Amino acid sequence: MLAAAAPAAAQAPVVWVQAGHEGPREPGYRDQTGAGSGPFGSEVAFNRRVAASVVRRLRAKGVDARRTPGLVTPWGAEGATFVSIHHDTPEGSAAIGHAIFGAGENWYHGEGGGPASPVPYSDSAKHREATTVSRAVERRSRALALRLARRFGRIHTPAFGARSPFDGVIPRDGNVRMMRFYGYYRTNAQARVLIECGAGGRDDAFLRRTELIGAAITGALIEDLAARDLR
């Protein structure tokens, strides 16, 4: 006789990790190749290193971590979390953005030029379909952003080579590039955030520490999954 079936093992939570600007890029944003600065010569080279570190560390903790390039792949995937990894231009800062309810993605001229607009320009390239950000997604996204800010604020310090300011979690009506990022509208993950890890140039000594940064981001992601009873 068979023993009563054990409860099905909880499925490993899925976390999508995007290396910002990595090709292939998203239609409508293909010209946004990222900052041309940083300790590895380009933002995307930094983003790739950190994304690889985060994926490796999440998998070691039993999380089903999956990479996506700039073109969010596959479109509309379900999951616990979506995180997009970036660094800012030399005049910029470190900061954390998240998906918000009742907003939409940014539009640009052609494939990503000019200032961000809430509505298409006449010459905007066609976008793929947008997913929805519900109030619940905003709530979970903000909670994760705050956890990330706590962890990241401990390492983005002069002791670790950081020289730019850390702005923490961007307010709802703040920097639209971070709060209306297209990636939030191509996934169905339950929490959606973006991190600018610092300013390429001024923060190069800090940004070179990709494993330290990967560990801090992973720590926040794991803490957040645990708080949501997903791990």
Ligand SMILES: [Zn+2]
């Ligand atoms: Zn970027």
